[in-house]
Amino acid sequence: MDDEKIIVCRCEDITLKEIRDLIKEGFTTVEEIKRVSRAGMGPCQGKTCGPIIAREISRITGKPIEEVYKPHNRPPFGGIFFKEIVGETDEK
Amino acid sequence: MNVAIFEEKEFLGGQLIKQTHKFFGSKDESAGIRGIYIAKNLINEIEKTENIDLYLNSMVMGYYEDGVITALVNNKMEKFIPKKVIIATGAFEKSIPFENDDLPGVFGAGAVQTLMNVYGILPGKDVLMIGSGNIGLIVSYQLAQARANVKGIVEISDHIGGYLVHASKVRRLGIPIYTQHTIVKALGKNKVEGAIIENIQTHEKKEISCDVICLATGLMPLSDILNQINCEMKYIPELGGFVPIRDENLKTTVENVFVAGDVAGIEEATAAMLEGELTGLYAAYEITGKFDKRINTIKERLKDLRKTSSKVVNGLKKLNLYEDFIVEPHESLGDLHKTGIPEEEKIENLLSSKKERFAILECFQKIPCNPCVSSCPTNAIKMDGLNEIPKLDYDKCIGCGNCVAVCPGLAIFVIDKKKESVILPYEFYPLPEKGEFVEILDREGNLLERNQVLSIRKMKDKTNLIEVKVSKENLKHSRHIRVVR
Numbered sequence: 001m002d003d004e005k006i007i008v009c010r011c012e013d014i015t016l017k018e019i020r021d022l023i024k025e026g027f028t029t030v031e032e033i034k035r036v037s038r039a040g041m042g043p044c045q046g047k048t049c050g051p052i053i054a055r056e057i058s059r060i061t062g063k064p065i066e067e068v069y070k071p072h073n074r075p076p077f078g079g080i081f082f083k084e085i086v087g088e089t090d091e092k
Numbered sequence: 093m094n095v096a097i098f099e100e101k102e103f104l105g106g107q108l109i110k111q112t113h114k115f116f117g118s119k120d121e122s123a124g125i126r127g128i129y130i131a132k133n134l135i136n137e138i139e140k141t142e143n144i145d146l147y148l149n150s151m152v153m154g155y156y157e158d159g160v161i162t163a164l165v166n167n168k169m170e171k172f173i174p175k176k177v178i179i180a181t182g183a184f185e186k187s188i189p190f191e192n193d194d195l196p197g198v199f200g201a202g203a204v205q206t207l208m209n210v211y212g213i214l215p216g217k218d219v220l221m222i223g224s225g226n227i228g229l230i231v232s233y234q235l236a237q238a239r240a241n242v243k244g245i246v247e248i249s250d251h252i253g254g255y256l257v258h259a260s261k262v263r264r265l266g267i268p269i270y271t272q273h274t275i276v277k278a279l280g281k282n283k284v285e286g287a288i289i290e291n292i293q294t295h296e297k298k299e300i301s302c303d304v305i306c307l308a309t310g311l312m313p314l315s316d317i318l319n320q321i322n323c324e325m326k327y328i329p330e331l332g333g334f335v336p337i338r339d340e341n342l343k344t345t346v347e348n349v350f351v352a353g354d355v356a357g358i359e360e361a362t363a364a365m366l367e368g369e370l371t372g373l374y375a376a377y378e379i380t381g382k383f384d385k386r387i388n389t390i391k392e393r394l395k396d397l398r399k400t401s402s403k404v405v406n407g408l409k410k411l412n413l414y415e416d417f418i419v420e421p422h423e424s425l426g427d428l429h430k431t432g433i434p435e436e437e438k439i440e441n442l443l444s445s446k447k448e449r450f451a452i453l454e455c456f457q458k459i460p461c462n463p464c465v466s467s468c469p470t471n472a473i474k475m476d477g478l479n480e481i482p483k484l485d486y487d488k489c490i491g492c493g494n495c496v497a498v499c500p501g502l503a504i505f506v507i508d509k510k511k512e513s514v515i516l517p518y519e520f521y522p523l524p525e526k527g528e529f530v531e532i533l534d535r536e537g538n539l540l541e542r543n544q545v546l547s548i549r550k551m552k553d554k555t556n557l558i559e560v561k562v563s564k565e566n567l568k569h570s571r572h573i574r575v576v577r
Contacts, residue, residue: 001276007194016189047184051312051333066327071334073316075154075162078100084169 009049011042030069096145105131110205114500116461117362124463176375183311183354191277197284201231201308216304221245226254228308232262245269251429256457257501259432264572266537313355330407331357342371366394399479400458449491449508467498514570518558524575531574540566
């Protein structure tokens with residue numbers, strides 16, 4: 001398979017080749033790859049690419065998935081206008 | 093007690109509102125009922141319960157250490173401070189990488205089901221399904237009902253992933269299942285025009301023309317909120333990926349936070365519904381001290397349901413749950429696992445009766461399902477337990493066909509040797525007319541002969557019974573019909 005034509009992160013348009021090159025360069029956790037490539041920083045927040053990248057790292061480095069992939073999320077979970085965060089709302 | 097439900101979408105029901113097939117499980121739960129009707133019943137119950145506040149179009153944004161949950165309600169950020177929180181966010185579809193996987197026409201199975209069953213839009217004409225788990229099999233069947241051509245189902249493993257009765261259902265429509273194959277490439281310039289699949293053993297490639305590639309390659313728990321609040325998670329492949337560590341009441345490691353359904357681990361919908369009931373009652377029990385009896389009943393029912401799900405139980409064992417629970421090893425069903433077609437010998441065993449007219453239960457795999465038992469007016473069908481194979485007492489069977497209509501797996505048929513006819517379940521449109529000549533197909537969808545429809549029994553739940561005339565030699569092979577006009 002031509003890994004330049006395989007999109008791993010659909011949100012940020014990152015190919016399998018780019019991911020493999022980064023792993024070879026020594027970025028061997030999903031978190032590190034996210035920070036250098038933006039994979040997982042789009043609208044779906046790494047739900048599609050995270051497991052695929054984790055599997056790729058695990059396959060190449062031999063490390064178990066749970067060692068290279070620890071999903072963490074921060075609020076807000078979806079898109080929101082700034083005025084909603086800055087503005088005051090009644091507490092229920 | 094007051095309950096608030098937050099739902100990102102504008103309607104309730106989650107995945108249930110797309111499930112047009114009948115559910116397995118026990119008659120005591122929702123077995124034999126189509127998912128869409130289960131959703132309707134549940135939604136009705138919620139709407140008529142006064143102490144439930146519904147927040148539709150409302151996405152939860154975060155859960156903070158001071159116990160505040162923020163949600164976007166009608167585009168306004170609102171705060172809530174609940175005593176207990178149940179997270180039932182379901183699952184997300186896993187994808188697989190292949191060449192040109194970003195071409196328009198590559199869909200997730202969930203999207204195909206939403207388009208087709210919620211909005212009434214067919215995503216394409218010729219579909220290649222990737223994955224033969226229950227979702228892949230069911231969506232293939234539904235696509236065929238909507239008159240798409242399903243060109244094949246591709247499965248990387250050497251056996252079919254989903255229930256074998258679902259596999260038999262798609263095979264008799266003439267849909268091939270390619271085990272030990274994977275997709276390597278989508279073809280087409282601006283949209284999908286085909287796909288190349290490869291045998292993972294021989295590396296032999298095959299080109300299939302299609303305009304839709306549908307990925308049904310598994311689910312993983314949708315655990316954003318759990319990850320945010322630092323719930324302890326564990327990676328358990330059997331349950332779909334990272335799942336929250338919890339006790340038998342589905343209580344997580346974070347105080348007052350519970351889980352239910354696929355977010356706790358990927359499983360069948362019936363288990364998810366029971367888990368929902370269990371966790372809801374347990375959260376209420378922690379506040380009121382009531383419901384303990386009912387909680388134990390549900391736990392028992394969940395256990396019964398999981399008796400043959402070795403994968404799920406093995407996953408739960410890694411969470412130190414179900415430790416003493418033993419799943420009986422699955423009986424090998426030979427080629428049925430690879431082809432979805434029962435072996436000749438198995439079928440012959442069902443035909444040995446000297447009676448003229450009787451039911452044939454082509455149900456060989458142990459799965460939790462029992463609607464046939466109570467459908468029989470003469471008590472001819474017996475089952476030793478929810479997960480056992482139904483046994484037919486030929487002396488008692490009168491060949492009425494009631495069980496044919498209720499079997500969620502469409503695995504029961506009636507043959508009449510004297511009349512030379514077969515009664516089969518039929519869930520397609522158009523229905524044939526009485527007296528019309530139709531094509532009679534075998535278990536692989538091959539044409540056996542053309543013959544006449546003797547009767548049609550229209551059923552309320554839309555699994556209609558068609559009795560067709562069939563020549564003697566084809567009685568045991570006739571499993572589907574095609575209306576040709």
